[in-house]
Amino acid sequence: MNRTFLLLFAAAFAMAELPAQPSRTLFASDSSLIIVPFRDRSGFSGRWNIALDIPRFLTAYVKERFRAGVIGPQSVAAFAAQNGIDSARMHDGFFLRAAAEEFRTRYILDATVEEFSVSRFMVSEVQLAGYEAFSATVKLTYTIYDAARFGVTGAAPVVYEGEAEGTVKDRGLGLTLFGKRTDRMTQFFSLDELAFGSEQFNRTILGEAMFQCADELSKRLERAVPELVSRTVVLSGAVVIDTAGADSSSIILKRRxxxxxxxxxxxxxxxxxxxxxxxxxxxxxxxxxxxxxxxxxxxxxxxxxxxxxxxxxxxxxxxxxxxxxxxxxxxxxxxxxxxxxxxxxxxx
Missing domain, CATH: 2.40.10.410 (FlgT, C-terminal domain)
Structure with missing residues (x-):
């Protein structure tokens, strides 16, 4: 356990104030952004750990879209665990600043999952035929912090606060006959058996909603964190994000x-x-x-x-x-x- 970190943490809460402003030279790593584990208020009760899986997905997306270094939620969670910090305190300003200093990265993305859902709508005659449709929504409220502003009088650390949402509606109503389960219905009932962020997941309606949400969030990040925008133009290729700390799969995304x-x-x-x-x-x-x-x-x-x-x-x-x-x-x-x-x- 990092003794220095714990002493600083205790002092901060005892004095109800943050230590002096860190020098900006502390933020000198090749990474441009830290994405911390999210809060989850969605009520989702499936197998996925969306408080970790959604920021994992966004880490892969932002890294590939901007060709930039991003510190993912697994690394942040490991740093917190090493210092005895539980998930509730990972969103405190003091911890966010400590994480920024640990990873030498200036900007931080924190968020809350407000909605994560997929639903099925069906109109039918019992035992005859019917029509089915599906919809999926991913909604986040998020905050972008500048760690160089923590503890500076008159300088708010919040760069931007906003919402990002992806909603996909399957408007092509599918015909079901005599109560027979369609391929889409089978996918609906077995959705959370897929690895989050896998190629199969990304082809689902929920995967499309994730991409919409990530795209909306990235457009704001591009304006709020200019360091994310790479000067190097890469026309093709793929990046594999190591997710061994979360599960046995990897999130593979391609940029074009x-x-x-x-x-x-x-x-x-x-x-x-x-x-x-x-x-x-x-x-x-x-x-x-x-x-x-x-x-x-x-x-x-x-x-x-x-x-x-x-x-x-x-x-x-x-x-x-x-x-x-x-x-x-x-x-x-x-x-x-x-x-x-x-x-x-x-x-x-």
């Missing part, structure tokens, strides 16, 4: 870029030349950009290329063909024009 152009602008909507071949879907948000400033080698003055200037964002409403989607303008109305480029990083 979707690129295209604005075809037509019609008021608040645009048509894009991306579609089913690009594996985009309703709800996906793409960045619209134009060529920006010239980039030159500072040593030689040689022209290296041009940067990108963000114009706005659009959200896909409907995928209409292999290379055609309708999207709503979220930001940049009046600036978005035909032939401007669009792109999105998709992790699956």
């Amino acid at each position: 870029f979707v690129t295209g152009e604005v075809v037509i602008v019609d008021g608040d909507e645009v048509f894009l030349n991306v579609g089913t071949l690009d594996k985009v879907g309703p709800g996906d948000v793409l960045t619209v950009y134009i060529p920006g400033k010239e980039l030159r080698d500072p040593a030689t003055g040689e022209l290296l290329g041009t940067g990108d200037e963000k114009v706005g964002e659009v959200q896909i409403v409907q995928v209409r063909a292999e290379r055609l989607s309708l999207a709503a303008i979220l930001a940049g109305k009046g600036k978005i024009a035909p032939k401007q480029k669009v792109r999105k990083v998709i992790v699956r």
